[in-house]
Amino acid sequence: MSRTTLKSDPSDVRARNIRAVFQLLFPVDQMSRAELGRRVGLSRMAISEVVGEMVDNHLLRETGMDSRTGRGKRSVMLAVDPDGWRIVSVDLTQTFVIRGALVDLCGRIVGRVEIPCENAGDVQLEVVGELCEKLLSMTDRPVLGMGMAVPGVVDPDGVVIRSVNLGWTNVPLKKRAETRFHIPTVVCNDTNMALLGECYFGDCSADSMFIKIGQGVGAAVCVNGEIVNGRGYAAGEIGHVVVDPKGPRCVCGKRGCLEALLSVPHLRERIDSEPEDRTSILAEAGQRLGRALAMTVSLLDLSDVSVFGPPEIVGEAFIGSMREELEARISADYRDMPSLHRCQQGDDLVLRGQAVAVIRQLIDSIHNRSLVEGVVRSTSEGEQLHHDPGEPSN
Ligand SMILES: [Zn+2]
Incomplete structure (x- = not known):
């Protein structure tokens, strides 16, 4: 997996700190720098550096002053920035429809696409690609990654070893998606993703x-x-x-x-x-x-x-x-x-759980990928395709 390519110790430490801070705030908690520092075990200076980088990369935002009354100086609170990035999440578990969503960094669905498929048991990769294409065209934000939840056995390289429901055997879904879209992709088993969704939102x-x-x-x-x-x-x-x-x-x-x-x-x-x-x-x-x-x-x-x-x-x-x-x-x-x-949690559980898996795997990879990628995407595709991401379309 891509994160194992992190070479040296300092970047491992950096990645670990970013994950730890994000984990404390996701999906909707707020904390001051001092509290985050205490919880992660970092000095004042070190936590400021980590948080500073995360704010610069639009992973976190400052939400204002602490409203709790207490002793001492009031401090600036931090939370996950829902608007910085989008995740494309695809649910391949339904029998006659493929569902997809744009999800924000807090795990909320901000846009949807559904494509009906008549031939259950023989789902074409092309249709999955079409769904992703539509979702990508609906946002002008940079995309953190794509996630696909598959009913079947999936290996860690994103190969669908067997899915009876989809009629797939040894389909390298992650590789196919990354080759086509140049966006990091995470492929997982659907029930695991439902569990992940239930853990975070249920x-x-x-x-x-x-x-x-x-x-x-x-x-x-x-x-x-x-x-x-x-x-x-x-x-x-x-x-x-x-x-x-x-x-x-x-x-x-x-x-x-x-x-x-x-x-x-x-x-x-x-x-x-x-x-x-x-x-x-x-x-x-x-x-x-x-x-x-x-x-x-x-x-x-x-x-x-x-x-x-x-x-x-x-x-x-x-x-x-x-x-x-x-x-x-x-x-x-x-x-x-x-x-x-x-x-x-209803029908969106798998979509939201799959988005959490993307966030968990890719949240520390942003500096490698650079915001430039997102900016290029947003200027080349975002402007002329201006959909309201909040508006469901199907
Ligand atoms: Zn049986």
């Missing part, structure tokens, strides 16, 4: 599990604030783990996979055929998931479990019985029960 902590129930069933796990990828980058691919050997036949050929029992199409079909049993069908589904996850939750001593899915499926019946099952299986006097909740 209810997850540094030790969390995120479960996504949709066409399939996927998971993501974060331990000590780091997403677990696994040896073959397939951590969280739990959909085809057998939980009931006598269960229904799965598309993969086995019986009783988690996905065969808990996917939204399967549950909807059951509810449609026995509408009067809706509550018990969903309670049974929640119980199965609780049973399947109890070992992982206690093995890793997680503090949050967030479940994402359509509200008519992942509702009170589902969550309530999942909670009961987890409690029955893992409660002990030496362990606090994890907080289990329905994820309430």
